[in-house]
Amino acid sequence: MPAKADPRSLAHRVxxxxxxxxxxxxxFTRVPVPRWVGFEPHYLPAAARWFALVGVLVGTVAALVFAIAIRVFPQPVAVLLSMAATLLLTGAFHEDGLADSCDAFGGAYAREDVLRIMHDSxxxxxxxxxxxVALLLKWQxxxxxxxxxxxxxxxxxxxxSRAVAISFLATHEYVRSEGKAKAVARRLGRPALVWVALTGLPWLFLPDWRLGLATLGVLAVLRFGLGRWFKRRIGGYTGDCLGFAxxxxxxxxxxxxxASQAV
Structure with missing residues (x-):
């Protein structure tokens, strides 16, 4: 007879x-975490499979703020308030990576110089x-x-966007000996990658599966191009590269x- 699962071990896994x-x-956010959570070195690598779900929570806050604000303000103002809410919620975590990457890749050619500039706050x-440009594109x-x-x-x-960005952990190497993403930057296994995809990608297909499929194709092309670019310029990725992506x-x-609305 198969052995029964230990309820205590199941509770520990949960x-x-x-x-x-x-x-x-x-x-990824400024949300206070209860003290009982604690911290161990293996927590962050194991937490990588939940990054897309954090994106769901951030996106839900953005949607709620917009849905409330649009009842009072014109749509451009409601969008700005929604964007401001996500920036406050995340501490502009990814936007910081975008800015650092633009400075580094735009202002240097040698790998060492790219990494040095990227490290400069x-x-x-x-x-x-x-x-x-990124903020204006989002707003408009x-x-x-x-x-x-x-x-x-x-x-x-x-x-x-978080699901596709975190997938670089499964295919590329982290290039710093230390850094803010070093604790996270371990190879993402296949089960974890599947879970990231299941929690992050189906939202693209909710209103129209054809639009979702087309968008997923665009993301795949962009991911391939960015991955090649990161590897050619610095040999892999950094935390700032993930934010940029x-x-x-x-x-x-x-x-x-x-584009689909205009068609």
Whole structure:
């Protein structure tokens, strides 16, 4: 007869997964994490499989703020308030990676110089331009969408962009000996990668499966191109590269939604 599962071990596994989820939430957002969660070195690598779900939560906050604000303010203002809410919630975590990557890749050629500039917390011309362009693209595309599409795409973009960005952990090497993403940067196994996809990608297909399929194709092409670029320039990825990729994927999802509305 097959051995029965130990209820206590099952409870421990469930508690561990809750810890990993809350660790992911604390890493990617400013949401306070209960003290009982604690911290161990293996928490962050194990938490990587929950990063897409954190995107779902961030996107849900964006959608709720927009849905409330649109009842009082014009759509462009409602979108700005929604964007401000996500920036406050995440501490502009990914936007910081975008700015650092733009400065590094735009201002250096040698690998060592790229990594040095990327490590510098000060923002330069390329970083400022990249950040302004990305924020304006988000604002203008969301302001041009129908209100119902904004609600859907806010969740889909935050979830799917994080899922595709974190997939670099399964295919590329982390290139720093230390850094803010070093604790996370371990190879993502196939089961964890499947879970990331299941929690982050289906949101693309909710309103229209054809649009979801087309958007997924665009994301696949962008991921391939960015992956090749990261590998050619620095031999792999850094935490800032992941933030940069997430922002690119997020903007691409908004643009796909707007393009489909115009057709």
């Amino acid at each position: 508690l561990d997964e809750v810890r990993y989820l809350l660790t992911a939430l604390g890493y 000060r923002i330069g011309v390329f970083g400022a331009i990249g950040l302004v 595309t969301l302001a041009a969408l129908s209100p119902m599409r904004v609600v859907w795409v806010s969740i889909a973009a935050h979830a799917a 997430q922002q690119v994927f997020e903007v691409a999802i908004y643009l796909c939604a707007l």
